[in-house]
Amino acid sequence: MPELKVSAIREGTVIDHIPAGKGLKVIEILKLGKLSNGGAVLLAINVPSKKLGRKDIVKVEGKFLSEEEVNKIALVAPTATVNIIRDYEVVEKFKVEIPDVIEGILRCANPNCITHYEYVTTKFYVISREPLKVRCHYCERTMEEEEILANL
Template structure:
């Protein structure tokens, strides 16, 4: 019997964004944050829990024909602080950057303090969080100063 090796290859994208080094099993959170899949974005490729020399296990997300904007990258940084972003044009990476969590996060998550002013229906206040630590991400509510830990951030995207 011959020793046949099977290899799964993920098709290269012509144009778009590749997010690599995503914390293992967090890609579905990122898809939810980005509102994907949607009617306009075609060909989204997800590789989950794959081997990585650097991280042990990681996820990879390829979004064809869409370059993520600054605000979207801030959202991704909250879930995957180790991620790298590759902008692809004509099948070649033209820009590769490590994701950077901004010092301030707005409108992405909610405060877990039920008494925080941002959680009152009568008060249309945008949530603002100051980043305390980047990896793992921990943020502090600008209004009530409640610390929101990484696991509480992840729960909001489940």
């Protein structure tokens, strides 16, 4: 099988080991369609992976992720690794982790939740990582993966 060849980036971030089919959601979360610095964005979909069988990869030139962005990626792609590139070298590499408490990055799916009517920071407790389930601090609604992805 031919090997995937992609040019190196000088500065930026590579998000690897994204479950196959989730790469577009990662691009959406990071708002990469709205990059103003003109940096290249590469999305490789359904590429062979020893660890996952198939995976997606997102490579972003000139962008470094915030903690909030990393936490959002963890919800979508809990197997992902983030590589920080500086001067064509990987200077930092880490696996994303779903935090025990998710604050301010997820909307509650309950239309009657106080978070839709009052200015309060949303807060969810992770009750299961596999399959992903969270519970709202305010209304105690449990949300599963499909609702979580729809409310990021």
